[in-house]
Amino acid sequence: MPHIERYIIREVIRPFSFVLIILVALFACFSSARYLAEAVTETLGVYFMGILILLKTFIALEVLVPIALYTSVVIGLGRLHRDREIVALNAAGAGNKRIIGPVMVVSIPIALAVGALSLYGRPWAYENSYILDARAKAELNTDRFQAGRFYGNEDTGTVIYIAGKDRTSGEMSRVFYYTRKGEVSEITAAVNARQDESLQDGRLRVSLDDGLVYRLQRYSMEDEVATYEKLIRFHEDPEVSIGYKRKAQATPDLLESDMPQDIAEAQWRLSRPLATLLLALIAIPLSHSSPRQGKNERVFMAALIFAVYYNLSGVAQTWVEQGVMDEIPGVWWLHALMALVVSLYLFQRFYRRLLQGFT
Incomplete structure (x- = not known):
């Protein structure tokens, strides 16, 4: 692999690990505070409350990992823009392809990991967390x-x-x-x-x-x-039954279901790898900044776009659950729209030449 690509990969990976650790720590602390406020330790005990927090944090990774990747691309490439290194690459004839390639080298394995987490880890973690939640409500241990x-x-x-x-x-x-x-x-x-x-x-x-x-x-x-x-x-030890919980159902079972709620849950899981890749790609233009542009302005814009995209993902899932949107297009219309916006920006030179060929 050429030195330029390795250099860009290193600049993206370096903040990724740091940002992910910070996000996981913040989420775990938030979950701990919530369970302590609900007095979960007095019914489950400290050990099982810790297990419950770990499960909730594990579930949150399908959102935290894409956020960390998105932020790391903005930060890593943003530094290269700020130090005019991207300008030097463009002057040397290296276009967006030399930047997109390294970002994809980092993003594709992460997207596959997020997909495995969402398809298989998510239902397993939800099932166990539901069981612990039910046990916390059912068990009355006076020692605690x-x-x-x-x-x-x-x-x-x-x-x-x-x-x-x-x-x-x-x-x-x-x-x-x-x-x-x-x-x-x-x-x-x-x-x-x-x-x-x-x-x-x-x-x-x-x-x-x-x-x-x-x-x-x-x-x-x-x-x-x-x-x-x-x-x-x-x-007696309480008989814990969680009933039917679609978030705890195996993905193949959801794919065979014709219930709108199950379809929405299945599409949410299947769309996580695609959303991870799209976030990494949209972060490339967001990382661009001029020397006079403040760092906070770039980060604010990136945070705003992520918030809009994530909230629209939730809205799209809700529409499928409520039957407002059919299984097709389901939640995919949002990701298709996002992919169109990303491609128009990243490959604007190609589209410009294509249009010139017709004129």
């Missing part, structure tokens, strides 16, 4: 609960409140436990409670002292009240 807060699950109809908790022993005081089974609601109140070691069959055992149990019938007056000095409750 804090005093003065309500914990509940709408699916199982369970609510727990702990007024006080000893941080050393884990013993709880003034405990309120509500559960609903069919037409019967049961309320258990206890002065003290503690969670014992898990049994060998995986069940949790909670011991309650000095309290009352109310069994309330929804459609009859046959309510019951009982007092106790010691009561033991067993909690």
Whole structure:
């Protein structure tokens, strides 16, 4: 490979790794803050919350990697423009082909990786994240609960409140436990409670002292009240079911479906490699800058174009989901339009000569 091409490849790859690391770190921090605010650690624990963050970050790579590539092309080629190196290449007879080639050498492997991630990694990560999310909502492990807060699950109809908790022993005081089974609601109140070691069959055992149990019938007056000095409750491991989630479905299954939502999801996955290549190509003209043009102005324009393109991608997918747009053109009209704009700009000399040939 000629020295010029290797030099351009190096200028593009160098900022790519740095930008990708920054984006991944920012997304992981954002996800961590959101899950901490939702108190996920109190239901799943720190370890599984970390796994959930990793899965969400892995899913986000199909967007973060194209952003990093797009930004790296703008930054790398922008520096060459700023230092007048591109001008020197053009003066030596090297046109856009000498720039497009190295950019494609970098972009094509990255686009293939994004495609594999979107087609195969995305459904796997979504399936596991849905399972962890469902487990976080279903599991009620009192060892992770804090005093003065309500914990509940709408699916199982369970609510727990702990007024006080000893941080050393884990013993709880003034405990309120509500559960609903069919037409019967049961309320258990206890002065003290503690969670014992898990049994060998995986069940949790909670011991309650000095309290009352109310069994309330929804459609009859046959309510019951009982007092106790010691009561033991067993909690089964929740059966986690995520139901049908199209984002977790395998790509071949989506391609066989005739549901608009499934078609939109399949087209989104299939379009990710193409979108990655188009972003890399549109970044080439965006990297052009004059010596008097500020760096921030170029970056702002690049960010604006990416935001418009990405939001239009979401709109195109929504139109397919809602049946506004048929399977053909589906989401492809946007990428075709983008490809036309890119080709008109990058190969304007060719089109100019072509038009001159007809005149």
